[in-house]
Amino acid sequence: MIDFGTDEWAKAFMEQINRSEAYAEAAKTWEGDFYFIIESEEHYPEPLHVYVDLWHGVCREAFAAADPSVKDPIFRMSGPLENWRRVIDKTLDPLQGLLTRQFKLQGDMVKIMRAVKAAQELVNCTALVPTKFPE
Amino acid sequence: MGERWISSERRLGKHTVDGYLGRLLVVDLTAGRVAEEELNSEYARRFIGGSGLAARYTYDMIDADTDPLGPENPLIFMTGPLVGTQAPSCSRYVICARSPHTGLWGESNVGGFMGPQLRFAGYDGIVIKGRADEPVYLFVHDGEAELRDASQLWGLDTYGTQQAIRDELGERSVRAACIGPGGENLVKYAAVISDQGRAAGRSGMGAVMGSKKLKAVVCRGKGSVPLADKGAFETTAGEILALLKDDVSTQVLNQTGTSGSANMLSLSGNMPNRYFMAGEFDEVDNISGSTMAETIQVGTSGCFGCVVQCGRQVQITEGPYQLEETDGPEYETVSALGSLLLIDDLKAVSYLNYLCNALGLDTVSMGVTLGLAHYLYDEGILSSRDTDGLVLRWGDAEPVMRLIEMTGRREGFGDLLAEGNLSLARRFGVEDLAAQVHGLEIAMHDPRASAGVTLSYLTSPRGACHNKSDAYWLDMGRSLDDLGIGFTDRFEEEGKAALMVRHQDWRSAGDTLVSCLLVYPPSEALVAMLAAATGWGFTISDLLQVGERILNLKRALNIRWDWNPEHEKLPSLFMQPLTEGGTAGYVPDVEKLLTDYYQARAWDRKTGKPTREKLLELGLDEVAADLY
Numbered sequence A: 001m002i003d004f005g006t007d008e009w010a011k012a013f014m015e016q017i018n019r020s021e022a023y024a025e026a027a028k029t030w031e032g033d034f035y036f037i038i039e040s041e042e043h044y045p046e047p048l049h050v051y052v053d054l055w056h057g058v059c060r061e062a063f064a065a066a067d068p069s070v071k072d073p074i075f076r077m078s079g080p081l082e083n084w085r086r087v088i089d090k091t092l093d094p095l096q097g098l099l100t101r102q103f104k105l106q107g108d109m110v111k112i113m114r115a116v117k118a119a120q121e122l123v124n125c126t127a128l129v130p131t132k133f134p135e
Numbered sequence B: 001m002g003e004r005w006i007s008s009e010r011r012l013g014k015h016t017v018d019g020y021l022g023r024l025l026v027v028d029l030t031a032g033r034v035a036e037e038e039l040n041s042e043y044a045r046r047f048i049g050g051s052g053l054a055a056r057y058t059y060d061m062i063d064a065d066t067d068p069l070g071p072e073n074p075l076i077f078m079t080g081p082l083v084g085t086q087a088p089s090c091s092r093y094v095i096c097a098r099s100p101h102t103g104l105w106g107e108s109n110v111g112g113f114m115g116p117q118l119r120f121a122g123y124d125g126i127v128i129k130g131r132a133d134e135p136v137y138l139f140v141h142d143g144e145a146e147l148r149d150a151s152q153l154w155g156l157d158t159y160g161t162q163q164a165i166r167d168e169l170g171e172r173s174v175r176a177a178c179i180g181p182g183g184e185n186l187v188k189y190a191a192v193i194s195d196q197g198r199a200a201g202r203s204g205m206g207a208v209m210g211s212k213k214l215k216a217v218v219c220r221g222k223g224s225v226p227l228a229d230k231g232a233f234e235t236t237a238g239e240i241l242a243l244l245k246d247d248v249s250t251q252v253l254n255q256t257g258t259s260g261s262a263n264m265l266s267l268s269g270n271m272p273n274r275y276f277m278a279g280e281f282d283e284v285d286n287i288s289g290s291t292m293a294e295t296i297q298v299g300t301s302g303c304f305g306c307v308v309q310c311g312r313q314v315q316i317t318e319g320p321y322q323l324e325e326t327d328g329p330e331y332e333t334v335s336a337l338g339s340l341l342l343i344d345d346l347k348a349v350s351y352l353n354y355l356c357n358a359l360g361l362d363t364v365s366m367g368v369t370l371g372l373a374h375y376l377y378d379e380g381i382l383s384s385r386d387t388d389g390l391v392l393r394w395g396d397a398e399p400v401m402r403l404i405e406m407t408g409r410r411e412g413f414g415d416l417l418a419e420g421n422l423s424l425a426r427r428f429g430v431e432d433l434a435a436q437v438h439g440l441e442i443a444m445h446d447p448r449a450s451a452g453v454t455l456s457y458l459t460s461p462r463g464a465c466h467n468k469s470d471a472y473w474l475d476m477g478r479s480l481d482d483l484g485i486g487f488t489d490r491f492e493e494e495g496k497a498a499l500m501v502r503h504q505d506w507r508s509a510g511d512t513l514v515s516c517l518l519v520y521p522p523s524e525a526l527v528a529m530l531a532a533a534t535g536w537g538f539t540i541s542d543l544l545q546v547g548e549r550i551l552n553l554k555r556a557l558n559i560r561w562d563w564n565p566e567h568e569k570l571p572s573l574f575m576q577p578l579t580e581g582g583t584a585g586y587v588p589d590v591e592k593l594l595t596d597y598y599q600a601r602a603w604d605r606k607t608g609k610p611t612r613e614k615l616l617e618l619g620l621d622e623v624a625a626d627l628y
Helices: A007-019 A021-026 A081-088 A094-099 A116-127 B041-047 B050-061 B114-120 B158-169 B205-211 B230-245 B248-256 B258-267 B289-294 B331-336 B346-359 B363-378 B397-408 B413-417 B421-427 B451-459 B471-475 B496-511 B523-534 B540-560 B590-601 B612-617 B621-627
Strands: A031-038 A048-055 A058-064 A075-079 A104-106 B023-028 B033-038 B075-078 B093-098 B105-110 B125-129 B136-141 B144-149 B175-178 B192-194 B198-200 B214-220 B297-301 B311-316 B323-327
Touching (some): A007 A048, A075 A094, B023 B144, B093 B114, B093 B205, B105 B192, B125 B136, B158 B192, B230 B523, B258 B289, B258 B331, B311 B346, B331 B346, B363 B397, B451 B590
Antiparallel strands (some): B023 B033, B075 B093, B136 B144, B175 B214, B311 B323
């Protein structure tokens, strides 16, 4: 099991994305990198930033950023651990989570709202990472 | 008829209840008389405003034989205590009457600036009775009202009507709620259009206006709304405003409009296509809000006091669907005139939307009726002999343009389409293929995509309405935790009815204000604004009970009219599962859902009536006396 939000987790996530034919097809026109941000709470004194660079159906780079200033991605999606966990458990669609105030997003809404299938496949990829959440 | 000026008989001075102007305008079109009436403060306290207050007034004025298109059917324009204030997204108005389309309770609310202008002109609402001999319009301005000759406007489309009224009055700030040829020709689902292209679309209020020869209601005022505690009101409104500005859903709606959700709704099987016969629409992105934003959109528009600005302004400068800058289609229209007919050309959909607005037709009912026509044509049940030579093909917008025009003018096959989806199905002996409940066409959320939506369609006072509980949002996780309305799986039926009852009660309460469904201010804050406006010490529970009271009253109205328990079902069209898409394999257990619902409501399943005990509990003694 890999601790959620760590650099090892980000790399495993990247590996699953690049193995996924379904993601490659769904995201073949997608261009855009993200910070997925786990907000600070009991288990995380500081917010965790997972950088993921997604480009035309592949993940070009992924890592846990100790210093968030190292990248300036075009999307920043943030939310509490509990909601990220629900996404990975497939009980919360990430775009639905955005529309229902369970996540915040900085970035181009026009672009993100048409990426539903790609988002769905990304979630499928996260589900394949053996993830350990803090208890 | 020459120009006719009739001043209202002003009797009242200061408002009698904070949050209200304290006056209704009462118009007798038969007598050509306009008068004022003091707002019934007891009704206001128990039903607050909007369609709830209108329903209470209606209850006093109708009987079982009230002809929806007869002079005796009262047509009510109503606002609520927050309309015209700084309360974010609470400045809509509603038009109510017995529906000529369903024979049941009809109501349709709409945003823009018309509602606030009515309040600024000095009135909380307008009750219109009778029928004029010749076309008229009502002009309400700064505590005065007059009926004016509209013979020169009769026949104009809604855009032309609004412009002609502005020109005639010489005032750009006036707001007109008007009908087009659809209303004049009594198309059963004719809309009332205001603020250029904003439609009070559902349940045929435009036909009621047409039957009264009332072309428009026009408002302009410089007044303000009296508030009990202005400071507290502004503080709460400011807090909500700040919250909404920071809300991602606000930003999404602002940037992509309501059809920004089209891709997501299609993927989940919520957005219907090919007349509810297919799952996902592969070309959905071509007609999505994102595509609109990147192609034909030239601006946004919004309602009074709204930060969302979800309205789209579009312009098409070349090709067969050229449009000067006008209102773009919202989600329901994108689906009803797009995916439902397999039309994936956003320019065509925008043009069809424009046509419906200009003619004054409800895009949902129009689209669903056209969808059935296409299906019947495809199946060989209809032929070009029935359609005045038009060949109907999925995805072909050209004949659809013509059919919409023919419907608005009741020409040829359009005369049958003007009666709606159920009439068309009956005409060809396929009633179970009609996509409707109680005669109102199903909105653009497939009932197989959600047990909650199914219940909403089955039990809404006006038929298959998607707004009396927007369960599709609830299903997405847009829960109302402070009301105990939590998220459940959309296909889960256990416990759904009790949840939906509470959700409907809350939405019914929201309708009294008259608030927008797209924004979700915290419930406590909404109650605080109402309290600051009126001085009433309402709690959330009180407001929920108001909502419940109103739904029981509307059910009683429907019982008095044509409501039939046998019609409280989904057509067999929806009792077949789709084999692909986001709803594949699911068919709601209607019997279970309804049984649970009636139990949760304390309504009698056999007769549909609220129990006497429930009516008394809600303070509807007069209704209990009538029903029992």
